[in-house]
Amino acid sequence: MYDHHTLLYFSHRLYSHELTLEENKQIYGKCINQHGHNYVLEVSVKGAVDPKTGMFINITELKSIIATEVLDILDHRTLEDLEPLKGIVTTTENVAVWIWGALHKKLGNLLFEVKIEETEKNFVIYRGE
Numbered sequence: 001m002y003d004h005h006t007l008l009y010f011s012h013r014l015y016s017h018e019l020t021l022e023e024n025k026q027i028y029g030k031c032i033n034q035h036g037h038n039y040v041l042e043v044s045v046k047g048a049v050d051p052k053t054g055m056f057i058n059i060t061e062l063k064s065i066i067a068t069e070v071l072d073i074l075d076h077r078t079l080e081d082l083e084p085l086k087g088i089v090t091t092t093e094n095v096a097v098w099i100w101g102a103l104h105k106k107l108g109n110l111l112f113e114v115k116i117e118e119t120e121k122n123f124v125i126y127r128g129e
């Protein structure tokens with residue numbers, strides 16, 4: 001098992017276009033307003049160590065995959081503006097599921113877990129269930 005931490009910042013609001021403004025206010029409160037977080041993304045991978053190399057993935061490759069598939073798309077962006085997240089309420093749960101999908105395309109079964117901390121108090125762990 002190997003964990004890799006990375007920081008990213010993005011702005012979002014919690015708002016569902018399937019609900020009325022009143023319903024959104026009821027459900028999401030102050031979070032319907034645009035705001036941002038310094039998220040911490042932790043990607044865990046697992047695999048059988050290759051006896052020849054002593055690795056199951058080169059961390060340099062893992063970092064490159066996280067950079068191209070996640071950071072280059074999300075970091076310092078407004079989530080609601082991003083095509084891949086259109087129509088998705090950008091809760092930490094939904095962002096974790098989206099990140100899992102983006103990484104799984106490249107990592108396949110090496111991907112074990114995506115953990116994303118939205119604030120010091122809130123984080124989501126997703127294992128592709």
Ligand SMILES: Nc1nc2c(c(=O)[nH]1)N=C([C@H](O)[C@H](O)COP(=O)(O)OP(=O)(O)OP(=O)(O)O)CN2
Nearest residue numbers: 014031035037090091092093094118119120121122
């Ligand atoms: N199930 C979820 N609930 C909430 C989410 C979420 O992603 N999933 N997100 C938010 C807001 O984005 C908000 O910015 C974070 O919530 P907040 O209560 O502000 O976070 P803190 O607990 O760190 O804030 P304190 O004011 O210090 O308590 C809300 N809900």
Ligand SMILES: [Zn+2]
Nearest residue numbers: 012031035037
């Ligand atoms: Zn928020």
